Amino acid sequence: MTALLAPKPNPGQRRSEQRVPRESLREVRRPQRTVASIPFILGLGVLLALGMVGLLLLNTALQEQAFAVRDQQKVATQLGYRMAALETEVTQARSSEGLAVAASKLGMVPNPYPAYLQLPSGEIIGKPTAMTGQEVPDVRYRTPEELAKIAKAREEAIAKAAAEAKQKAAEAKQKAAEKKAAAEKKAAEAKKKAAEAKKKAEAAKKKAEAKKPGESGKKRNESGR
Template sequence: MNSPAVQLRTRVPRIAEAAVERARLRVVPRRRTRASKVPFVVLVTLLMVGGVVGLLLFNTSMQQAAFATTALEDQARTLSARQQTLEMELDELRNPQRVAEQAQRMGMVPSHRPAYLELPSGKVLGEPAPAAPTDGLRLLPRPPAKPAVLTPEPIVQQAFPTGTPADASAPRDGRGSGGSDRDSD
């Protein structure tokens, strides 16, 4: 048999020849393949449609927020006006003049001799006396006196001079004597 070195020598050229055979370059006809444009067009269309829908949704939400803001501002103005009205009514109800007038209508009168209670000892200071209905205060000021210029003496004139009245047979319709031409027709 052949020795391993001899076998190796004979095998190597055959392997090399086979490798050279496989490694030879040859001209291959060029394949003309065009990439499909459909996926790109679909992608761009989806992006545009998504952008437009997103803008519409954003615009709609902004409009809803604007309407809500307007409604809340109107409500705030209404509530502010209501608060001012209530404060004015409260000020009117707290008016000391009004409170005193209502107290007088209810029969209340101020006490001119009040008594005070000392809290720590419970001792009464002063001599209390009940108030009388005649102890009331004048709450409304007296009307001012009318000047004499505004109340002059009346001037009296006689309708007819002394003596007999003018033609008593004259008609009393205010047209004077003699009547009018219409009466004669």
């Protein structure tokens, strides 16, 4: 092999001639995968439908839970009222009046002379006295049965008074009707008597008028004599 010498550049040549033309390079993009429009739209529609169905199911479940919570709140409120009523009953049963009524139902009477038993010695403080039930006449506790009887007797008394008042009103109305009928009868009789008196007066007047011509003629004859 032989080596050839490269030609020396001529300084007189133009710069444009010295430039070596080069081909322009550009970046080649990778081909993108495109999805078909119709399958994509179908898939999107199915996804939206599933989302709507899920949202509807979630809303239904929330509503059912809200109804269940409301029912439980009603039950809790009713139980609260029941608990308050029971607490009131317990308080009344624990009160002194409730204990006195319960003792009265058992046949017990108030004791103004109590005796106490001291433990553990067993010593009795006070003088035990048998009670007859008349020691404290002002203190009397009535049982529910007695209160019911009193209320029933009061209602019967009120009903009896109302019946008596109604009966008295009916009797007064009847008496008034009788008085009115008697007054009307008396008025009719007085009217009838007045008509008869008027008739008699007219008859007497006619009779008197009939006698007047005869008396005048008699007077004329006497004057002629």
